[in-house]
Amino acid sequence: MQAMKLSPEIATLIPYKPGKPIAETQREYGIQHVIKLASNENPLGTSPKVVQSLQKALTQQHRYPDPSFFELLEAVAKKWNVSKSRLSVGNGSNEIIDLLIRIFCEPGDQILTTDKAFVAYAVCAQAARVGRIHSPLAPGYKLDLQAMTKILLEDSRAERVRLVFIPNPNNPTGTYTPDSEVQKFLQQFGNDPNRLIVFDEAYTEYVRAKDYQSALSHMDKYSSVVVIRTLSKAYGLAGLRVGILAAQPEVIDYYNRVRNPFNVNDLAQVAAVAALQDDEFIRRSVENNSQGLDYFYSELKKMQIPFVESQANFVMFDTLREVSKVNEALLKRGVILRPVLNYGFKTEMRMSVGLPEENRTAIQALKEVFAEIKES
Ligand SMILES: Cc1ncc(COP(=O)(O)O)c(C=O)c1O
Numbered sequence: 001m002q003a004m005k006l007s008p009e010i011a012t013l014i015p016y017k018p019g020k021p022i023a024e025t026q027r028e029y030g031i032q033h034v035i036k037l038a039s040n041e042n043p044l045g046t047s048p049k050v051v052q053s054l055q056k057a058l059t060q061q062h063r064y065p066d067p068s069f070f071e072l073l074e075a076v077a078k079k080w081n082v083s084k085s086r087l088s089v090g091n092g093s094n095e096i097i098d099l100l101i102r103i104f105c106e107p108g109d110q111i112l113t114t115d116k117a118f119v120a121y122a123v124c125a126q127a128a129r130v131g132r133i134h135s136p137l138a139p140g141y142k143l144d145l146q147a148m149t150k151i152l153l154e155d156s157r158a159e160r161v162r163l164v165f166i167p168n169p170n171n172p173t174g175t176y177t178p179d180s181e182v183q184k185f186l187q188q189f190g191n192d193p194n195r196l197i198v199f200d201e202a203y204t205e206y207v208r209a210k211d212y213q214s215a216l217s218h219m220d221k222y223s224s225v226v227v228i229r230t231l232s233k234a235y236g237l238a239g240l241r242v243g244i245l246a247a248q249p250e251v252i253d254y255y256n257r258v259r260n261p262f263n264v265n266d267l268a269q270v271a272a273v274a275a276l277q278d279d280e281f282i283r284r285s286v287e288n289n290s291q292g293l294d295y296f297y298s299e300l301k302k303m304q305i306p307f308v309e310s311q312a313n314f315v316m317f318d319t320l321r322e323v324s325k326v327n328e329a330l331l332k333r334g335v336i337l338r339p340v341l342n343y344g345f346k347t348e349m350r351m352s353v354g355l356p357e358e359n360r361t362a363i364q365a366l367k368e369v370f371a372e373i374k375e376s
Pocket of ligand 1: 039040091092093094095118167169170171200202229230231232238241242243
């Protein structure tokens, strides 16, 4: 067959690589007991209140879902104190990222984000034939809004930047941007009609830093602010796919015109309403996470393994070894973590917080693997 005619952007696209599934690892390595700390999922599972609501809704699945998300938007508006006219929903926040790029960028336009930012921004932009500018990081893998400012003011491509993506906190580094820096940036760019400033707050519930604040609080003052949240992490609904978009009504209007009318299925909507009302589940999830992170920090310190302090539900650390070998040795022991080579890191890995016993198993496996494989 002759080679298909394709745009070079599509021909060279490297898709987002999700964490290795448990069943695949069981099959490939012939082992039963596998733990997965590779996709920043909620280790507490699905909230019992969500399960109850889903069971009730199961007999109604011959109906199309509500394309206006009436009940779900009520629940979000109440919980986050944002008017419904400023809200919409996506099939995971990944769909929202994809749609924002399709709606607000034309081929040849640019998105601006940071080096080592969550990779979906660049993948979705490339798929839409949109350019990617990555600003350099500050020391400690911190997002550097001054570097972004410099690009927006001085780089010749800045004129075509339609969307700025600020993951706060970021994945895979777990670092965050303090509110004072966000405010300074918004004073300069927060009301510029030429572009939107998108804050991706997938991990906001887990943040412990005192000087962090959600950008939802800046939406009244700055019209360019867009906030994306997900119910895949602390709310425990990764399998059902629910992301929330908060922005000015005009942005929401365009988003609703372009999205598929049934982009979020009925069970997902039902589950999301129940999850948003289950404060106790969030409290337990956040508590488990804080304890798990502290445990990881103390064990990694004992092993003299450098790590980046995280505001999310995972920690990135430097194996100081060839990461593919470390990964293979971990998989043989039934432990799935995440190498982050696709972010341009060479020896680093990311480990999600699990249940206490899963965390202990992962640390034990790392100790064995580090003893087995020499530093490179
Ligand atoms: C920073 C960030 N944003 C967005 C997402 C996408 O989440 P989802 O599509 O499950 O809502 C992730 C997932 O890992 C993430 O780390």
